[in-house]
Amino acid sequence: MLERALSDGATALVACEGERILAIDVVSPTGSGEASVTSPWVCYAFLLTESREARGRGIGLALAAHSFVVARRLGFRSQLAHVWEGNTAMLAAATQLLGFRTVGTARRTHVAGVTRWSWQTNGAWQRGPRLVL
Numbered sequence: 001m002l003e004r005a006l007s008d009g010a011t012a013l014v015a016c017e018g019e020r021i022l023a024i025d026v027v028s029p030t031g032s033g034e035a036s037v038t039s040p041w042v043c044y045a046f047l048l049t050e051s052r053e054a055r056g057r058g059i060g061l062a063l064a065a066h067s068f069v070v071a072r073r074l075g076f077r078s079q080l081a082h083v084w085e086g087n088t089a090m091l092a093a094a095t096q097l098l099g100f101r102t103v104g105t106a107r108r109t110h111v112a113g114v115t116r117w118s119w120q121t122n123g124a125w126q127r128g129p130r131l132v133l
Helices: 002-007 059-073 088-097
Strands: 011-017 020-028 040-048 080-081 105-113 114-121 124-128
Touching: 002 020, 002 040, 011 059, 020 080, 020 088, 040 059, 059 080, 059 088
Parallel strands: 040 080
Antiparallel strands: 011 020, 020 040, 105 114, 114 124
16 A cells, blocks of 8 residues: 555655654555545645554654645645544544644445445535545
């Protein structure tokens, strides 16, 4: 997924300690394998992941904050991200510390190997094989 995103113009941000990768975040002008961005001047941040030894040190949060700087340098005015509702720590950090606001809700289901999304933005519900933002 990362290789495909990079070949489609995404930028990977990596936090390292020595030669160890501690965290990664990806900023994409078009989305990810499961989400498409159709709004001009908007990018999509995804794949924010921390290694176990990095958790609790604020590295993922710092990398997410740095992604705003990178996105602005790349010409984007806004950044979208999908945060799972069970990830309460990231939801709190994204909204309270980074200034994200909720613009909609989404649900992904897998049935017999087929992925389907349903989402609501601006009061309208939509459905499809990919989340479209």
